[in-house]
Amino acid sequence: MTRIALLGAGGKMGVRLAKNLRSSDYLVDHVEISPEGRDRLRQEVGVDCVELESAIASAGIVILAVPDRLIGSVAGQIIDKVAPGTALMVLDAAAPHAGEMPDRDDVTIFISHPCHPSLFGFETDPNAQRDFFGGVHAVQHIVCALMRGPEAHYQMCEAVARTIYAPVDRSHRCSVEHLATLEPALSETIGATLALALRDAVDEAVRRGIPEQAAMDFMLGHLNIELAIAFGVFPEGKFSDGALLAIEKAKPLIFKEGWLDRIFDPDAVKASVKEICDPQEAA
Template sequence: MQTISLIGAGGKMGGRLTNNLMHSSYETKYVEVSGQGIESLKEKGLMITAQDEAVKQSDIVILAIPDVMIGKVAASVVSSMKSGAMLIVLDPAAAYMGHLPEREDVTYFVAHPCHPPLFSEETTREARKDFFGGVAAKQAVVCALMQGPEEHFAVGEEVVQAMYAPVMRTHRITVEQMAILEPTMAETIGAAAASFLKQVMDEAVTRGVPYEAARDFMLGHLNIELAIVFGEAGNPFSDACKVAMEYGRRYWLKEGWETLFEPASVREQIDVMLHPEKLAR
């Protein structure tokens, strides 16, 4: 039986992983320092282990902590890890920016959930309402073996399938590719676009459209529009809609947005995420 240390076990992400790992085949040691997190773990009937004690005994260490803390915490954690052990981080930001300490005899594995897909075949209400994943809805996960022996990919993948369960599939990619997916694709553009769509709906409401009517109309149209764009619907946009789309792009879609995917821009986005004060400059 492999031993896992879950750092930040009582936090937002750590709590989700705890709920799955406490029912897995792994021997898991739960590390938490915040009072609220400790109380959360105690309510689940779990014991808290000191970080240094837990890490020294573990084959796998998972950092379920905010990105801005990973560099500092990793420095103290990695120095205590056993030779041949694995460190798993849940986001590519710190790894991509070189914030993990140098130690050749420790494996670095990066894994991030894709979250349950918009178009799925879930039938239960619990699964349909599990938007984040890790509870009832199946999701995919992207994984990267940043450093370490090839056979460790399967080890990390197995842990990922347990902590993000239920998992329908995993995708092996590189850390660089994961950084393109997040933040650039999913957050810098995707989340910003989602927020913009809510603003668009709100603008219709300010101009007199009843809120419920505007919401039903927007969400219904987004459902079919996304189904068409991603090949789920099997039918194209109408000719009139195509004209409206082209007209709209000239007003709200800035030319040159593709440059956000350039490596220098990806690094800048991550740097700003890790240092939010730079956004105001």
């Protein structure tokens, strides 16, 4: 069984991964530099940490569960210390697509990111219904990319990805560029921005005198059916003539012409991931 070194094991994401790896057959060495993170691992996962050098010396896969802005520097620190054939597993495409990963032909670079549980997952377990992030109760899908390395390493690393993000249904294989387009461009630049715009609209309705709970219930209920129609989950559903007229009138008021082209432009995606990986931007 592959031995894994989990770097950043005491952080938020690291602890999530450590919990899922705890119940697997993988041999895991946990690495965490902060005393708070080490304490968190003991209390929440029941494991102790080891020193970085001993962990990476025997690892077949090194998982970098560290912030995007640190991935390049951490990878650079360990690249000459890992054994030939080791796979570096990154949890986001920002650093790889920004050119932050060090060069070494005999070291694999693999990226995997969760899709998070779908709005239309139709979970029946109450615990799964409240598992918004995923990786605990709710089924989710994942996206993976092999940036560099032998094809056999794709299957090896994908199996680990299915474990750390479990329970997983579909695993999609994409290029690194496509994964970077999915996040940040699709999910954050567009998805998160529009999500906050929807909340701003609810707050504006409340400011104009509508009771907050009424506005929340009305918006969330309508979003449920509107998203189901838009994404084909409710194929028999249709927008009313009044809704179609409102949409036609609203689009030029809300969106600038060509906004999708500007966001999905490859140069714009590359600039976005470089900003994400810039420590000064993060500060």
